[in-house]
Amino acid sequence: MNGVADPAKVGPTWVRWRIVALLMAFSYVSWFLRKSMTVAYDERIEETLHIDPTAIGTVYSAFLLAYMLCMTPGGWLIDRWGMRVALTVMGFGLVLFGALTGLVGASPRLLGQLPEGVTIAGFTLVLFLVIRSLMGVFAAPMYPAAAHAIAAWLPFRRSGWANGLVQGSAAIGIATTPLFMGRLIVWFDWPQCFLILAIGTGLLTIVWASYATDRPEQHPAVNPSERDLIAAERPRAQVMAGRGSWRRLLRNRSLVCLTLSYAAVGYFEYLFFFWMDNYFKKELDLPTSIRQRYSTVVFLAMAVGMMCGGWVSDRLVRACGLRTGRAIVPVAGMLLGAAFLLLGIAVREPEQIVASFAIALGAVGLVEAPTWTTAVELGGRRGGTAAGICNTGGNAGGLVAPVLTPLVARDFGWPTAIALGSAVCLAGVVLWRWIDPRERVAED
Secondary structure (H helix, E strand, O other), X not given: OOOOOOHHHXXXXXXXXXXXXXXXXXXXXXXXXXXXXXXXXXXXHHHHHOOOHHHHHHHHXXXXXXXXXXXXXXXXXXXXXXXXXXXXXXXXXXXXXXXXXXXXXXXXXXXXXXOOOOOHHHHHHHHHHHHHHHHXXXXXXXXXXXXXXXXXXXXXXXXXXXXXXXXXXXXXHHHHHHHHHHHHHHHHOHHHHHHHHHHHHHHHHHHHHHHOOOOHHHOOOOOHHHHHHHHOOHHHHHOOOEOOOHHHHHHOHHHHHHHHHHHHHHHHHHHHHHHHHHHHHHOOOOOHHHHHHHHHHHHHHHHHHHHHHHHHHHHHHHHHOHHHHHHHHHHHHHHHHHHHHHHHHHOOOHHHHHHHHHHHHHHHHOOHHHHXXXXXXXXXXXXXXXXXXXXXXXXXXXXXXXXXXHHHHHHHOHHHHHHHHHHHHHHHHHHHHHOOOOOOEOXX
């Protein structure tokens, strides 16, 4: 009568999906910054600073080690201070150490005035080790915070889909970094590229800090319809909630098995991250341009798998129940990944090999969203810490793959070294027998 709309009849606002979009942007940028170091080395650093490939490998490993070790503390930070603060700190940390990476190469005068006996390559390597290790520390909260944010901001029936979008953005970052970073290096050279990336990351962080909140009820743009939509299905995730503190996370059978299973996924994925291009080069003898194109195809398949995995998982949960519905996608994904990895080794034509590898990595990509969603569900209010524990396992498995693969290849050949990923993947399948998302740890 008075022209004022009834709040109960107004449709929900879309703030929740804007939060997801910002998380996707952070996910893309975090992996772009991580991968950009390898591209810069391949395109410029090796020929200009003469750092040995083995030495630069220690820089990559230093980032991964710091990232892994700080994953669980990063989850604690999320539970203690909220995901908005955690991702803001992460963003500005990436800005600082991304810019410092560029400044190392932009200071030739400093590098030219080193003490006698200290080489430019050696001094630069030490700087890279320190800078990239600290960058790994600040990058650690990314995915636990994203999973925690999705649990707070999305209806339960959409949480897997949203986690898949965030994880898929990471794969798109991996796939596109060689192309985009390579082009930027041609235009500006590598030190300037890192400074440009730092500026872009800083702008994204400012947008996040000014727009995001930890919970929907804290955001001024969220209307009652959106709050009701988000909160409507939350009790469904607490079927078997028990009592206990965060220490019970380490004694929760489902979370322990989930962490070990995710370690198998990490091994499989890092096998591709570090050794697929080498396999294309040494075993298939493919030219550089074709290798890059094939690598992009494989990682884009992984992105599609990550995004689809969450969408399919959400629908299976509604159709089959929480435990069965959540397990179907990871089990099927790892089985398909193991099978197509073996097929990729057996076939001979490069196109067939790439197609098999793309299906294998895309299938394992299906596992990501259900895993992250389950980790947060198991953690309850300690969801950030639970996700951090789970991702620690994933990165621990990932750290094994770069080291073990060349050792197996040296003694048994590259096909056997690659095929080992299938065996590890099958072990991850078995562990889902003891994973139940309903075994949630609640507060005392």
